[in-house]
Amino acid sequence: MKKTILRDSSIPISLLAIPTIRLVYTPKLKPADRIPVNSTRMAVTIFRQHWDQNKIDLLEEFKVMLLDYKQRLIGVIDLHIGNRTMVITEPQLIYAAAFVANASFIMLAHNHPSGEVQPSGPDCLITSMVKQFGIVFSLPMLDHLIITKSSYYSFKDSGSFEIRRGY
Template sequence: METSKNIIAPKVAEIELVYKTKVKASDRPKITRSDDAKTILMDNWDTDKIEFIEQFKVMYLNRNSKVTGIVEISTGGTSATIVDVKLIYAGALKANVSSIILAHNHPSGNLKPSHQDIRLTEKLKKAGEILDISIIDHLIITKDNGYFSFADEGLL
Protein backbone atom coordinates (compact mmCIF):
# COMPACT_ATOMS: atom_id res chain seq x y z
CA MET A 1 0.00 0.00 0.00
CA GLU A 2 1.35 3.44 -0.95
CA THR A 3 1.60 6.20 1.59
CA SER A 4 0.72 9.82 1.02
CA LYS A 5 4.22 11.07 1.89
CA ASN A 6 4.92 12.19 -1.65
CA ILE A 7 1.61 13.94 -2.20
CA ILE A 8 1.76 17.70 -1.93
CA ALA A 9 -1.35 19.24 -0.42
CA PRO A 10 -2.88 22.03 -2.53
CA LYS A 11 -2.64 25.53 -1.13
CA VAL A 12 -5.95 27.20 -0.39
CA ALA A 13 -6.95 30.48 1.16
CA GLU A 14 -8.00 30.49 4.77
CA ILE A 15 -11.29 32.22 5.48
CA GLU A 16 -11.72 33.85 8.85
CA LEU A 17 -15.10 35.00 10.09
CA VAL A 18 -14.58 37.82 12.55
CA TYR A 19 -16.15 41.13 13.41
CA LYS A 20 -14.03 43.68 15.23
CA THR A 21 -15.26 46.91 16.70
CA LYS A 22 -13.78 49.62 18.82
CA VAL A 23 -17.19 51.02 19.73
CA LYS A 24 -18.83 49.80 22.93
CA ALA A 25 -22.33 48.43 22.42
CA SER A 26 -23.73 51.08 24.77
CA ASP A 27 -22.19 53.86 22.61
CA ARG A 28 -23.71 52.72 19.32
CA PRO A 29 -26.53 54.90 18.00
CA LYS A 30 -30.02 53.38 17.90
CA ILE A 31 -32.27 53.73 14.86
CA THR A 32 -35.92 54.30 15.72
CA ARG A 33 -37.04 56.18 12.58
CA SER A 34 -35.83 57.04 9.11
CA ASP A 35 -34.58 60.47 10.19
CA ASP A 36 -32.16 58.83 12.65
CA ALA A 37 -30.66 56.78 9.81
CA LYS A 38 -30.49 59.78 7.48
CA THR A 39 -28.65 61.87 10.09
CA ILE A 40 -26.05 59.17 10.76
CA LEU A 41 -25.60 58.47 7.05
CA MET A 42 -25.11 62.16 6.26
CA ASP A 43 -22.46 62.36 9.00
CA ASN A 44 -20.65 59.54 7.18
CA TRP A 45 -21.11 60.79 3.61
CA ASP A 46 -18.56 62.83 1.69
CA THR A 47 -20.70 65.91 1.01
CA ASP A 48 -18.25 67.00 -1.71
CA LYS A 49 -19.42 63.96 -3.72
CA ILE A 50 -23.14 63.86 -2.92
CA GLU A 51 -24.11 66.20 -5.76
CA PHE A 52 -21.44 64.88 -8.11
CA ILE A 53 -21.45 61.06 -8.21
CA GLU A 54 -23.83 58.34 -7.09
CA GLN A 55 -22.79 56.17 -4.16
CA PHE A 56 -24.46 53.24 -2.42
CA LYS A 57 -23.98 52.53 1.28
CA VAL A 58 -25.39 50.04 3.75
CA MET A 59 -25.98 50.55 7.46
CA TYR A 60 -25.79 47.36 9.52
CA LEU A 61 -27.94 46.97 12.64
CA ASN A 62 -27.97 44.48 15.48
CA ARG A 63 -31.12 42.98 17.08
CA ASN A 64 -31.50 46.09 19.22
CA SER A 65 -31.54 48.36 16.11
CA LYS A 66 -28.14 49.77 17.05
CA VAL A 67 -25.72 50.63 14.28
CA THR A 68 -22.83 48.18 14.10
CA GLY A 69 -21.31 49.79 11.01
CA ILE A 70 -21.70 51.51 7.67
CA VAL A 71 -20.06 50.26 4.51
CA GLU A 72 -19.71 51.90 1.11
CA ILE A 73 -20.72 49.25 -1.42
CA SER A 74 -20.10 51.18 -4.61
CA THR A 75 -19.29 54.48 -6.23
CA GLY A 76 -20.44 55.09 -9.76
CA GLY A 77 -20.94 57.89 -12.21
CA THR A 78 -23.21 60.89 -12.31
CA SER A 79 -26.41 58.89 -12.81
CA ALA A 80 -25.86 55.32 -11.59
CA THR A 81 -23.77 52.93 -9.55
CA ILE A 82 -23.57 49.14 -9.64
CA VAL A 83 -24.61 47.29 -6.50
CA ASP A 84 -23.34 43.78 -5.82
CA VAL A 85 -25.83 41.86 -3.68
CA LYS A 86 -23.12 39.45 -2.54
CA LEU A 87 -21.00 42.26 -1.09
CA ILE A 88 -23.93 43.62 0.93
CA TYR A 89 -24.74 40.28 2.48
CA ALA A 90 -21.09 39.20 2.91
CA GLY A 91 -20.66 42.21 5.18
CA ALA A 92 -23.97 41.58 6.92
CA LEU A 93 -23.08 37.97 7.66
CA LYS A 94 -19.58 38.84 8.80
CA ALA A 95 -20.93 41.48 11.19
CA ASN A 96 -23.68 39.08 12.37
CA VAL A 97 -26.42 41.67 11.86
CA SER A 98 -30.16 41.28 12.09
CA SER A 99 -31.21 44.05 9.73
CA ILE A 100 -29.88 46.57 7.25
CA ILE A 101 -30.72 49.99 5.90
CA LEU A 102 -29.85 50.66 2.27
CA ALA A 103 -28.93 54.15 1.13
CA HIS A 104 -27.84 55.89 -2.01
CA ASN A 105 -27.75 59.44 -3.24
CA HIS A 106 -29.20 61.06 -6.34
CA PRO A 107 -26.72 63.73 -7.50
CA SER A 108 -29.56 65.37 -9.47
CA GLY A 109 -31.39 66.15 -6.23
CA ASN A 110 -34.45 64.19 -7.42
CA LEU A 111 -35.96 62.22 -4.54
CA LYS A 112 -38.20 59.98 -6.67
CA PRO A 113 -36.99 56.35 -6.77
CA SER A 114 -36.27 55.05 -10.26
CA HIS A 115 -37.57 51.72 -11.55
CA GLN A 116 -34.04 50.37 -11.04
CA ASP A 117 -34.09 51.57 -7.41
CA ILE A 118 -37.38 49.76 -6.79
CA ARG A 119 -36.24 46.54 -8.53
CA LEU A 120 -32.95 46.52 -6.63
CA THR A 121 -34.74 46.99 -3.31
CA GLU A 122 -37.06 44.06 -4.08
CA LYS A 123 -34.11 41.86 -5.10
CA LEU A 124 -32.18 42.71 -1.92
CA LYS A 125 -35.28 42.14 0.21
CA LYS A 126 -35.73 38.63 -1.25
CA ALA A 127 -32.08 37.80 -0.64
CA GLY A 128 -32.37 39.03 2.94
CA GLU A 129 -35.44 36.89 3.59
CA ILE A 130 -33.45 33.77 2.75
CA LEU A 131 -30.72 34.82 5.19
CA ASP A 132 -33.14 36.06 7.88
CA ILE A 133 -31.75 39.59 7.56
CA SER A 134 -34.47 42.19 7.09
CA ILE A 135 -34.23 45.40 5.14
CA ILE A 136 -35.91 47.98 7.30
CA ASP A 137 -35.47 50.91 4.92
CA HIS A 138 -33.92 52.20 1.74
CA LEU A 139 -33.12 55.90 1.74
CA ILE A 140 -32.47 58.15 -1.22
CA ILE A 141 -30.41 61.04 0.06
CA THR A 142 -29.74 64.47 -1.36
CA LYS A 143 -27.67 67.32 0.00
CA ASP A 144 -30.34 70.03 0.12
CA ASN A 145 -33.66 68.39 -0.80
CA GLY A 146 -33.97 66.04 2.14
CA TYR A 147 -34.45 62.32 1.68
CA PHE A 148 -36.92 59.69 0.53
CA SER A 149 -37.68 56.67 2.73
CA PHE A 150 -39.04 53.52 1.10
CA ALA A 151 -40.39 52.40 4.50
CA ASP A 152 -42.11 55.71 5.26
CA GLU A 153 -43.73 55.65 1.81
CA GLY A 154 -44.96 52.05 2.14
CA LEU A 155 -42.62 50.65 -0.51
CA LEU A 156 -41.12 48.00 1.75
Protein backbone atom coordinates in the same frame (compact mmCIF):
# COMPACT_ATOMS: atom_id res chain seq x y z
CA MET B 1 6.99 16.62 6.86
CA LYS B 2 4.36 17.92 4.44
CA LYS B 3 1.04 16.16 4.49
CA THR B 4 -0.50 15.48 1.14
CA ILE B 5 -3.92 14.52 -0.02
CA LEU B 6 -4.71 12.90 -3.31
CA ARG B 7 -7.10 14.24 -5.87
CA ASP B 8 -8.22 11.89 -8.61
CA SER B 9 -6.13 9.22 -6.87
CA SER B 10 -2.91 10.42 -8.49
CA ILE B 11 -2.28 14.18 -8.18
CA PRO B 12 -0.81 15.18 -4.78
CA ILE B 13 -1.96 18.49 -3.31
CA SER B 14 -0.13 20.01 -0.39
CA LEU B 15 -2.39 20.85 2.53
CA LEU B 16 -0.30 23.99 2.94
CA ALA B 17 -1.43 25.19 -0.49
CA ILE B 18 -5.11 25.17 0.47
CA PRO B 19 -6.14 28.70 1.50
CA THR B 20 -7.73 29.23 4.90
CA ILE B 21 -10.67 31.62 4.92
CA ARG B 22 -11.26 33.58 8.10
CA LEU B 23 -14.33 35.60 8.97
CA VAL B 24 -13.22 38.16 11.51
CA TYR B 25 -14.93 41.23 12.87
CA THR B 26 -13.52 43.27 15.74
CA PRO B 27 -16.04 45.82 17.02
CA LYS B 28 -14.77 49.15 18.32
CA LEU B 29 -17.70 49.73 20.68
CA LYS B 30 -19.39 47.54 23.23
CA PRO B 31 -22.98 46.76 22.18
CA ALA B 32 -24.34 48.87 25.07
CA ASP B 33 -22.47 51.92 23.71
CA ARG B 34 -23.91 51.66 20.19
CA ILE B 35 -26.28 54.35 18.91
CA PRO B 36 -29.91 53.21 18.55
CA VAL B 37 -31.36 53.89 15.10
CA ASN B 38 -35.08 54.12 15.81
CA SER B 39 -36.36 56.40 13.05
CA THR B 40 -35.93 57.23 9.39
CA ARG B 41 -34.74 60.71 10.32
CA MET B 42 -32.02 59.25 12.56
CA ALA B 43 -30.88 56.92 9.75
CA VAL B 44 -30.75 59.81 7.27
CA THR B 45 -28.67 61.86 9.73
CA ILE B 46 -26.19 59.02 10.20
CA PHE B 47 -25.91 58.34 6.47
CA ARG B 48 -25.40 62.05 5.69
CA GLN B 49 -22.56 62.17 8.24
CA HIS B 50 -20.86 59.44 6.20
CA TRP B 51 -21.27 61.25 2.89
CA ASP B 52 -18.60 63.49 1.46
CA GLN B 53 -20.75 66.60 0.98
CA ASN B 54 -18.45 67.69 -1.87
CA LYS B 55 -19.42 64.54 -3.82
CA ILE B 56 -23.11 64.10 -2.98
CA ASP B 57 -24.06 66.25 -6.00
CA LEU B 58 -21.36 64.73 -8.21
CA LEU B 59 -21.40 60.90 -8.12
CA GLU B 60 -23.86 58.25 -7.01
CA GLU B 61 -22.65 56.22 -4.04
CA PHE B 62 -24.18 53.20 -2.36
CA LYS B 63 -23.87 52.69 1.40
CA VAL B 64 -25.11 50.06 3.85
CA MET B 65 -25.90 50.58 7.53
CA LEU B 66 -25.46 47.52 9.72
CA LEU B 67 -27.54 47.20 12.88
CA ASP B 68 -27.50 44.75 15.77
CA TYR B 69 -30.51 42.86 17.12
CA LYS B 70 -31.67 45.95 19.10
CA GLN B 71 -31.35 48.13 15.99
CA ARG B 72 -28.20 49.81 17.30
CA LEU B 73 -25.58 51.03 14.86
CA ILE B 74 -22.70 48.65 14.18
CA GLY B 75 -21.35 50.73 11.29
CA VAL B 76 -21.79 52.15 7.80
CA ILE B 77 -20.09 50.64 4.77
CA ASP B 78 -19.23 52.62 1.64
CA LEU B 79 -20.01 49.80 -0.75
CA HIS B 80 -19.90 51.24 -4.28
CA ILE B 81 -19.19 54.45 -6.17
CA GLY B 82 -20.91 54.95 -9.50
CA ASN B 83 -21.08 57.80 -11.98
CA ARG B 84 -23.34 60.85 -12.32
CA THR B 85 -26.47 58.86 -13.13
CA MET B 86 -26.16 55.41 -11.58
CA VAL B 87 -24.44 53.08 -9.15
CA ILE B 88 -24.49 49.31 -9.40
CA THR B 89 -24.54 47.06 -6.36
CA GLU B 90 -24.99 43.38 -5.64
CA PRO B 91 -27.08 41.84 -2.87
CA GLN B 92 -24.33 39.25 -2.30
CA LEU B 93 -21.82 41.95 -1.28
CA ILE B 94 -24.35 43.69 0.93
CA TYR B 95 -25.08 40.50 2.84
CA ALA B 96 -21.44 39.36 2.95
CA ALA B 97 -20.64 42.52 4.91
CA ALA B 98 -23.66 42.03 7.17
CA PHE B 99 -22.68 38.44 7.97
CA VAL B 100 -19.07 39.33 8.80
CA ALA B 101 -20.22 42.10 11.17
CA ASN B 102 -22.81 39.81 12.76
CA ALA B 103 -25.58 42.27 11.88
CA SER B 104 -29.24 41.49 12.51
CA PHE B 105 -30.69 44.23 10.26
CA ILE B 106 -29.52 46.38 7.37
CA MET B 107 -30.53 49.69 5.83
CA LEU B 108 -29.50 50.83 2.36
CA ALA B 109 -28.86 54.32 1.06
CA HIS B 110 -27.70 55.86 -2.15
CA ASN B 111 -27.73 59.41 -3.42
CA HIS B 112 -29.11 61.05 -6.55
CA PRO B 113 -26.74 63.81 -7.70
CA SER B 114 -29.61 65.26 -9.76
CA GLY B 115 -31.32 66.28 -6.51
CA GLU B 116 -34.42 64.28 -7.50
CA VAL B 117 -35.40 61.83 -4.76
CA GLN B 118 -38.00 59.79 -6.64
CA PRO B 119 -36.76 56.22 -7.17
CA SER B 120 -35.98 54.92 -10.63
CA GLY B 121 -37.01 51.49 -11.92
CA PRO B 122 -33.56 50.05 -11.08
CA ASP B 123 -33.79 51.57 -7.57
CA CYS B 124 -37.07 49.72 -7.02
CA LEU B 125 -35.65 46.51 -8.43
CA ILE B 126 -32.54 46.42 -6.22
CA THR B 127 -34.70 47.25 -3.20
CA SER B 128 -36.94 44.29 -3.96
CA MET B 129 -34.00 41.96 -4.62
CA VAL B 130 -32.20 42.87 -1.40
CA LYS B 131 -35.42 42.57 0.58
CA GLN B 132 -35.91 39.04 -0.80
CA PHE B 133 -32.33 38.12 0.11
CA GLY B 134 -33.08 39.36 3.63
CA ILE B 135 -36.07 37.06 3.92
CA VAL B 136 -34.05 34.07 2.74
CA PHE B 137 -31.15 34.84 5.11
CA SER B 138 -33.30 35.96 8.07
CA LEU B 139 -31.49 39.30 8.02
CA PRO B 140 -34.16 41.90 7.19
CA MET B 141 -33.64 45.13 5.29
CA LEU B 142 -35.42 47.85 7.25
CA ASP B 143 -35.40 50.56 4.57
CA HIS B 144 -33.74 51.90 1.44
CA LEU B 145 -33.15 55.63 1.41
CA ILE B 146 -32.42 57.95 -1.51
CA ILE B 147 -30.53 60.95 -0.19
CA THR B 148 -29.73 64.39 -1.56
CA LYS B 149 -28.19 67.40 0.18
CA SER B 150 -31.59 68.78 1.09
CA SER B 151 -34.09 65.92 0.94
CA TYR B 152 -34.58 62.19 1.10
CA TYR B 153 -36.94 59.41 0.05
CA SER B 154 -37.73 56.41 2.24
CA PHE B 155 -39.09 53.30 0.53
CA LYS B 156 -40.56 52.18 3.85
CA ASP B 157 -42.20 55.50 4.76
CA SER B 158 -43.63 55.89 1.25
CA GLY B 159 -45.24 52.46 1.30
CA SER B 160 -43.11 51.30 -1.67
CA PHE B 161 -41.48 48.44 0.19
CA GLU B 162 -43.26 45.44 -1.32
CA ILE B 163 -41.36 42.68 -3.05
CA ARG B 164 -41.57 42.68 -6.83
CA ARG B 165 -41.89 39.37 -8.61
CA GLY B 166 -40.21 38.41 -11.87
CA TYR B 167 -36.97 40.27 -12.33
